[in-house]
Amino acid sequence: MTKYFIQFVQSHEEFRLPELESLAKIENVKISYNREDYKKNCPFLIIEIDTEEEAIRLVKRAILIRNIYELWGTGKSYEEVHTRVKAKPERWPPYNYKSFKFTVSAFGSTCSSDYQVGIINTFAYLGFKGEINLKDPEVQFGVLEDYGLDPAPPTEPYMIYFGRLIASGNRDLIQTYNLKKRKYIGNTSMDAELSLIMANQALAAPGKLIYDPFVGTGSFLLTCAQFGSFTMGSDIDGRQIRGKTNRSIKSNVEQYHLRGKVLDTFVFDICHHPWRDNLWFDAIVTDPPYGVRAGAKTLGRKNPSKRSLTTKLIDGTPAYEEENSYPPTKPYEMSEVLSDLLEFAARFLVLGGRLVYWLPTVVDEYSNSDLPEHPSMRLISNSEQNFGQWARRLITMEKFKENIIGDRANIHNVKGLDNLSFVYKKKDVSPNEEEITNTKGKKKPGHYLFREKVGLVEI
Amino acid sequence: MRLVAHNMLQCHVKGCNSNNFPLQLSNVEIEIQETDFNPMFLRNILPKLEWNALVKTALQINITTLPNVLPDTSTDDLDDEFLKMLHRVLLETHIQQGKMICPNCNHVYAIKDGIPNMLLNENET
Numbered sequence: 001m002t003k004y005f006i007q008f009v010q011s012h013e014e015f016r017l018p019e020l021e022s023l024a025k026i027e028n029v030k031i032s033y034n035r036e037d038y039k040k041n042c043p044f045l046i047i048e049i050d051t052e053e054e055a056i057r058l059v060k061r062a063i064l065i066r067n068i069y070e071l072w073g074t075g076k077s078y079e080e081v082h083t084r085v086k087a088k089p090e091r092w093p094p095y096n097y098k099s100f101k102f103t104v105s106a107f108g109s110t111c112s113s114d115y116q117v118g119i120i121n122t123f124a125y126l127g128f129k130g131e132i133n134l135k136d137p138e139v140q141f142g143v144l145e146d147y148g149l150d151p152a153p154p155t156e157p158y159m160i161y162f163g164r165l166i167a168s169g170n171r172d173l174i175q176t177y178n179l180k181k182r183k184y185i186g187n188t189s190m191d192a193e194l195s196l197i198m199a200n201q202a203l204a205a206p207g208k209l210i211y212d213p214f215v216g217t218g219s220f221l222l223t224c225a226q227f228g229s230f231t232m233g234s235d236i237d238g239r240q241i242r243g244k245t246n247r248s249i250k251s252n253v254e255q256y257h258l259r260g261k262v263l264d265t266f267v268f269d270i271c272h273h274p275w276r277d278n279l280w281f282d283a284i285v286t287d288p289p290y291g292v293r294a295g296a297k298t299l300g301r302k303n304p305s306k307r308s309l310t311t312k313l314i315d316g317t318p319a320y321e322e323e324n325s326y327p328p329t330k331p332y333e334m335s336e337v338l339s340d341l342l343e344f345a346a347r348f349l350v351l352g353g354r355l356v357y358w359l360p361t362v363v364d365e366y367s368n369s370d371l372p373e374h375p376s377m378r379l380i381s382n383s384e385q386n387f388g389q390w391a392r393r394l395i396t397m398e399k400f401k402e403n404i405i406g407d408r409a410n411i412h413n414v415k416g417l418d419n420l421s422f423v424y425k426k427k428d429v430s431p432n433e434e435e436i437t438n439t440k441g442k443k444k445p446g447h448y449l450f451r452e453k454v455g456l457v458e459i
Numbered sequence: 460m461r462l463v464a465h466n467m468l469q470c471h472v473k474g475c476n477s478n479n480f481p482l483q484l485s486n487v488e489i490e491i492q493e494t495d496f497n498p499m500f501l502r503n504i505l506p507k508l509e510w511n512a513l514v515k516t517a518l519q520i521n522i523t524t525l526p527n528v529l530p531d532t533s534t535d536d537l538d539d540e541f542l543k544m545l546h547r548v549l550l551e552t553h554i555q556q557g558k559m560i561c562p563n564c565n566h567v568y569a570i571k572d573g574i575p576n577m578l579l580n581e582n583e584t
């Protein structure tokens with residue numbers, strides 16, 4: 001195995017390793033790294049992979065990985081780095097006559113261009129004779145210094161990494177799916193970056209069928225289809241699916257040229273769904289409404305005694321046939337949503353299929369044992385996106401054994417969540433702001449990604 | 460709604476548990492929309508479909524290209540021509556408008572602009 005180092009983005013830290021593991025599974029690449037080497041406050045991770053071809057495949061659809069480098073040398077000082085690089089001179093000759101580029105960057109600090117040139121010159125012993133090409137080099141080398149995230153950075157880096165750039169992740173997709181450029185969005189549309197990460201967590205891949213039972217405006221239909229999966233969605237609120245003239249799930253599908261992949265959307269309530277019994281889905285990817293957002297309702301009346309026994313007619317047509325009819329609804333308690341969702345997944349997912357969904361939590365009250373369980377489903381990852389007093393967690397589960405009729409989800413630990421004494425309101429999310437670039441163009445870890453405001457409202 | 464989806468859905472009115480599939484098409488408007496051929500997806504979904512129901516439904520809209528018996532799907536060598544024909548039927552044939560009627564309880568599900576409304580009225584759930 002060869003040593004590489006990954007440069008992650010410094011945001012969504014709890015999502016980075018789960019995504020890496022998912023990518024390794026999708027691409028069937030064997031990776032090995034020391035779990036203790038991984039630090040939330042550091043974007044670098046040394047990892048072993050068999051071949052360069054595999055390293056390229058591993059990151060090609062990564063959202064939270066910027067780059068992967070073949071590791072030539074690392075250390076707490078340049079002396080150490082150079083000693084390691086010089087220990088393997090057999091690595092150098094293939095690049096002797098290639099056009100090349102050197103970059104020097106500092107995580108948690110800045111470095112002047114004079115400093116960068118000075119550093120580059122210390123690598124002169126590599127003896128590369130090719131021309132320097134800053135725009136389109138045949139080979140690129142990177143020196144990456146880690147100064148950490150303390151408000152007052154140390155004078156010397158904690159660690160220095162030097163290597164040959166192998167490949168970059170696919171963060172351009174975040175711009176492609178940017179909500180600001182998307183024709184049709186709603187106030188529940190998930191931002192592009194997280195929607196893409198979810199598609200990776202779902203192991204979305206060509207030929208698979210992925211379903212969103214709370215489809216809303218259809219963000220996940222798009223991002224899962226982006227990676228080749230075929231997608232379907234349903235929602236109790238057909239108005240969200242249909243949108244308005246020229247602005248609908250359909251227009252988004254056209255906008256992203258995914259007509260062949262986003263198969264169909266349906267209007268029904270997942271509590272009373274018409275799916276035939278079968279292992280239809282390779283993954284279920286969803287952001288359930290949990291009774292705190294628009295449309296978070298399930299069919300039925302609060303008071304069953306008031307049920308009407310006859311079908312209501314509108315101009316002689318049964319109400320359910322009227323396009324704009326929206327049937328009576330009642331609040332959909334969080335514990336009910338979760339048990340419906342887990343039991344649905346256990347029943348309709350293929351073996352090995354994944355359920356990827358969001359779970360809102362109160363930060364002070366949350367403990368890992370709160371997570372919903374099902375005898376057929378096992379937890380793969382649990383990544384928190386923190387908003388201060390509350391958070392949401394992206395839960396990834398895998399169906400690891402066949403569903404037995406009568407098996408129930410275990411939600412009892414979440415019962416407190418039905419009593420959540422607040423609702424949350426989402427304001428617009430501005431994607432891709434995890435870094436500010438200063439005037440000299442050097443990158444600096446910036447403020448936290450989300451401007452999402454949390455409105456705490458007593459019920 | 461594509462024919463592949465039609466094959467996945469059944470009537471779900473409370474108590475309607477047998478002979479509730481396939482939903483019968485009525486007064487439908489069909490549209491063909493060409494899309495890229497993907498044999499991987501077809502091989503994935505094909506063994507899960509109810510072939511007889513598919514043939515029956517296809518005949519309701521005058522599609523006569525499907526064989527009465529599905530060739531062996533357990534092997535990888537379903538020939539491309541057959542898969543392309545299936546691609547046309549399952550993925551390129553859209554029911555844009557019309558109704559789906561339950562053969563058992565006669566419940567009517569409307570399809571409008573390609574989206575089936577399968578919400579039930581409150582006395583039906």
Ligand SMILES: [Zn+2]
Binds near residue numbers: 471472475562563566
């Ligand atoms: Zn029926």
